[in-house]
Amino acid sequence: MNLDVIISYIPLYIEAFFLTVKIGWLGIFLALAIGLAVAFVIHFKIPFLSGISIVYIELFRNTPLLVQLFFIYFGLPKVGFTISAETCGYVGLGLLGGSYMAEAFRSGFESVPKSQTESALALGLSRKQLFWSVILPQAISQSVPGILANVIFLLKETSVFSAISLMDLMFTAKDLIGLYYDTKEALFLLVVFYIVMLLPVSIIGSFIEKKARFRTLGV
Amino acid sequence: MEEILKVNNVCKRYEDITVFENMNLTVKKGEVVVIVGPSGCGKSTFLRCLNALEDIQDGEILLDGEKVDAASKNIGSIREKAGMVFQSYDLFPHLTVLQNLMLAPVKVKKRDKKEVEAEALTLLERVGLLTKKDSFPRQLSGGQKQRVAIVRALIMHPEILLLDEITAALDPEMVREVLDVVLSLAKEGRTMIIVTHEMQFARAVADRMVFIDNGRIVEEGNPEEFFDNPKTDRLKQFLQTFSY
Structure with a gap:
């Protein structure tokens, strides 16, 4: 492996790294918002909306991200909406992630015993207070492991962004290989940068997971 | 004396099962009513109807003059008037003892935090749990949880x-510490409805005993009459199961 080549590539990878992280996390925050809303609608059986939500989950969980991105990026302009590759990236990731996050939140909601609702109502709490102060905090600490697994999964899924010409890590690596044939160096840096992106998430994640478990279960 | 609770001809049914019907009960201010009866007789369900955790199919319940109905707009403020304590404690596991106590007064009654905290600490001291104010429910024994x-x-x-x-749900040696709290509440004139299987405690705390069986009030009266001279065979039979 040629060290000089590696060093000369690093600035390009850093640029791609920040783009990947930015779009990845924008997508993840969107996914969390969608997932929470969808899980709420399904768990509390909100009429009409819960039907739509179930269709949404099944649709996005059972189609590949690449296909979803193609639909948004190449399909939407055909009906008059043009969006940039970046927007397409995080919207696509958010929609895919939302369907996974919804399931994680839903299992959290289901883990809160009905007696919690009853004791809160008996104290005079409104439905809204019950949700925000009693159910959600308990549901989230149960959902943490699922949410974390999804976050890591979604960050890795960003590698398909290259297909819609986003200059992410994967795109940069493929581009450099195509231009200079320094395959070993380009792939080595690709792996290193993905690990740099994901390892902290895993480590901080398992710490949060432990804290959340301790909070509710005491173990 | 002022009537706090009035239950008129209340019926509770699930599809084809009748849990109880034609229940009538009046509770006056300061009165302690103890309800006993065999498992499955509907006494817990009856209690849960009183603050609309269960709906009723017929009759009406008046709490402090207001109709108890889960669908009514001010059900929250009606429920505030009926404090409920459950068999399984049901403290909020993600909050400390102090936070458990402060949640409803601050959120529901919009009371001042400082003032509520001071009251919470006074009450905790009274039940002997001041040192546990920052503990989480899982760190407490059953008896401590129930006092909280x-x-x-x-x-x-x-x-x-x-x-x-x-x-x-308590271990026998913890029953005492909880019942002592209830006895002291009775002495200070709290109005209470108590569903229990602790007969000696019932006798000590009750102003009036009510015996429910098969979804009906079979017998009621003052504790001495109730325990020493039960009128109905059904109650005699029931009380017999508690003596050796």
Whole structure:
């Protein structure tokens, strides 16, 4: 492996790294918002909306991200909406992630015993207070492991962004290989940068997971 | 004396099962009513109807003059008037003892945090749990949890306390510490409806005993008459199961 080549590539990878992280996390925050809303609608059986939500989950969980991105990026302009590759990236990731996050939140909601609702109502709490102060905090600490697994999964899924010409890590690596044939160096840096992106998430994640478990279960 | 609770001809049915029907009960301010009866007789369900945790199919329940109905707009403020303590404590596991106590007064009654905290600490001291104020529920014994649950109901200043088999899930040596709290509440004139299987305690605390069987009030009266001279065979039979 040629060290000089590696060093000369690093600035390009850093640029791609920040783009990947930015779009990845924008997508993840969107996914969390969608997932929470969808899980709420399904768990509390909100009429009409819960039907739509179930269709949404099944649709996005059972189609590949690449296909979803193609639909948004190449399909939407055909009906008059043009969006940039970046927007397409995080919207696509958010929609895919939302369907996974919804399931994680839903299992959290289901883990809160009905007696919690009853004791809160008996104290005079409104439905809204019950949700925000009693159910959600308990549901989230149960959902943490699922949410974390999804976050890591979604960050890795960003590698398909290259297909819609986003200059992410994967795109940069493929581009450099195509231009200079320094395959070993380009792939080595690709792996290193993905690990740099994901390892902290895993480590901080398992710490949060432990804290959340301790909070509710005491173990 | 002022009537706090009035139950008129209340019926509870699930599809084809009748849990109870034609229930009538009046509770006056300061009165302690103890309800006993065999398992499955509907006594817990009856208690849960009183603050609309269960709906009723017929009749009406008036709490402090207001109709109890889960669908009514101010059901929250009606429920505030009936503090409830459950068999399984049901403290909020993600909050400390102090936070458990402060949640409802601050969120529901919009009371000042400092003032609520001071009251919470006074009440905790009274039940001997001041040192546990920053503990989480999982760090407490069953008896301690139940005392916290009682305080959590008290701090809302309810007109009436509904205690649903609050010692049924406790180890025997912890029953005492919880019942002592209830006895002291009775002495200070709290209005309470207590569902329990602790007969000696019932006798000590009750102003009036009510015996429910098969979804009906079979017999009621003052504790001496009730325990020493039961009128119905059904009650005699029931009380017999508690003596050796």
